Amino acid sequence: MTKGYTWRITLIVVFILASCVYLTPTLVAPLPSWWSGLLPKDKIHLGLDLQGGTHLVMEVETQKAVEGSLDLIATDLEDSLTAQNLRFKRIGKLGSDKVQLTLYDRGSADGVIKLVKKKYPDLETLPLTDEGGFVNLQLRINEKEAQVRKDRAVAQALETIRNRIDQFGVSEPIIQREGINHIVVQLPGIKDPKRAIELIGKTARLEFKLVDETVNATTATAGSIPEDDELLFEKKTDPATGAVSETPVVTKRKAMITGDLLTDAQIRIDSQYNQPYVAIEFNSTGARLFDQVTAANVGKRFAIVLDSNVYSAPVIRERISGGSAQISGSFTEKDAADLAIVLRAGSLPAPVKILQNVTVGPSLGQDSIRKGLVAGLIGVALVVVFMGIYYKLCGMVANLGMVLNIVYLMGALAALGATLTLPGIAAIVLLIGMSVDSNVLIFERIREEMKLGKTPHAALDAGYDKAFLTIMDSHVTALITAAVLFQFGTGPVKGFAVSLSLGIIINLFTSLLATRVLFDAFLDRVHVKRLSI
């Protein structure tokens, strides 16, 4: 009987070689110098649960981005109307999707509407309404436009977060958008997760606001201050005791200058007090504005506000031209460095909320790898011994198939750039048990056929043929669930599904083709009376 086992053996050997090549970067470190060119250099990726690190899921509060843009529109309209000498009583955001302009009479409305239509063609103008002798004009941002803005906010947030992480310095971070308004961040091997999370999650909206000196801040409450003022707090941490003190500051609601106008921010150390501060540079618009504002307000206090916290409120001693300024406050060197990073990377278009934070320390990961390895080796040993005793020589062939399985699986994981997680290791251990199953089915069938009096070779052929469908059926059903797990699972579970699906497919190959070729090659060359089974 001639069987084309040359191609089968070639296939097996090619796969073994390929697996070894792909596994080399994982097993050999450092790689030898001749290992270059097209040869793979990627190690098997370890999931965060194995190498330690932080996995974050954040939600961008996109509604706030829409509201923020309405605030901007209101401020901008206020300036434009003033510049064109169009009289109005008040302009402000109304609810979550409108800007309301209050005018003195219907006569002035035409000019205003014309201006609005020209500047903001996307806004809907609602019919005028009268209220207590004034005329209200409402501008509404329509659903579609709001959606566009929300979408842009998430994209921008993603970009900003990426910038911040790049500047913070994390190797191989994963930053991606998930669903409509979620952002997933993975920081492998990070040492100080708390600091990184603070850095990523900070909105970092920098504003320069004039302090309203006419109001007594110490007795002020949110209700008692003028409408265009706001009550903020300056937090100070005593470096010696760690006690936090809050000083109230009343500022104008309108920001004179914002962080968008920055070009650079760097940490510096004050040589006199040995205190860190952040030196900032404005762009030309920012520099001009800063020059104008400081010139007009010498002697007044200028509050530097980040995310509604006053960092400091120094007195403007003289006009500041040249476009550089400094932010000082009671912060540590780390705080100042992080502040510089967020200012350089820009502010988030909307606040983000952390929905999920999974942090695994490196020691636990190491521990998991070690234990997974031990469990795997013991599993292999148990199965090898059992198969050897129960099926003798044939059992050893099945064991060889199992080892092949593991080599192929690891090679495939490396080649596909798949991520190995702790449940993934569990899947491999489980596969050790499952991979000999196909051979058990075949061997039992062979035993039956031999009891019917067939020759070893005929029994072997019948065994493989008759067990074939059973093996296919059982593998397909297992594959169905593995595929579903892959589809819906995230992180560790996905790792499990990847290992399991690959393992099932590889197992089909080794049990139906690889172990069989060994039997065929042996039985064709050696004439045996009975199989060792």
Added chain:
Amino acid sequence: MELLGKTNIDFIGMRKISFVISGIIALIGIIGIIQISRGAANMGIDFSGGTSMQLKFTQPVTTLAAREALAREGLKEVDLQEIKDGNKLLIKMRKSTIGTGKVADHVQEIMKKEFPANPFIVESSTEIGPTIGEKLKSDTLMAVALSMLGIILYIAWRFDFKFGVGAVVATMHDVLAIIAVFYVCNKEVNLLLVTAVLTIAGYSLTDTVVVFDRIRENLHKSLKDPITQVFNRSINEVLSRTIVTSFTVFMAACSLFLFGGEVIHDFAFALLVGVLVGTYSSIFVASPIVALWEKLPAEVKA
């Protein structure tokens, strides 16, 4: 070597006992599912939302001392578990009044303050907001439904309808059994358990398919013999391979359970239960159902 020689056990005849046992297990499993969907079982924080931390101390810390320390700072609803190996402490909190992202820090500060002489490192910390948990719940239900549907379709295509029903009932039985065991033992219901359940759903079919294949083969061969006899003979014929295949997987799962570490301890436990129940169900649940069904028309005619 052969573990079992030729056996001749009346498996189908034992169905009265086995159906009662399986019925009870399934009932507990259904109660477990109802309790889980009500959130009354021991839910993992991936479903309920909350915080869990694993701290590794330098010296042993009793759960009692830790509970008192946390309670003094206002954290009262806390699940604590001590892992003797390596002075580890598991802390789990479902609901939190402080926002997500703060609880873990808060716990760390409390522990630093309360156990100043016993420094610790945070081995892992997980905080999950309630919205994620809700999404995960619906995703999970979807996954379970999808894989069940896929299995039914495949078996219905490969075998006939009666076998399909038998296989699905047996698979459902195994899923319910794992849930029943977890519910009774008050073990945590989390994403890894769902993964284990789905894996077992796929695996238990392997056993069922092996038995069914043989029954189908024998049904074609011996059309004259009584149905019960054909079924019994088939099961007896494949008994040793059913046991051996399960045994190899059981050994691997055992190794995971004993040596795989605490993170996948429960996961491996679910696999162990699943392998046992899956083997039992293909013999004592799936086959008798099909046998009864096949027999029914014959008896009606007679």
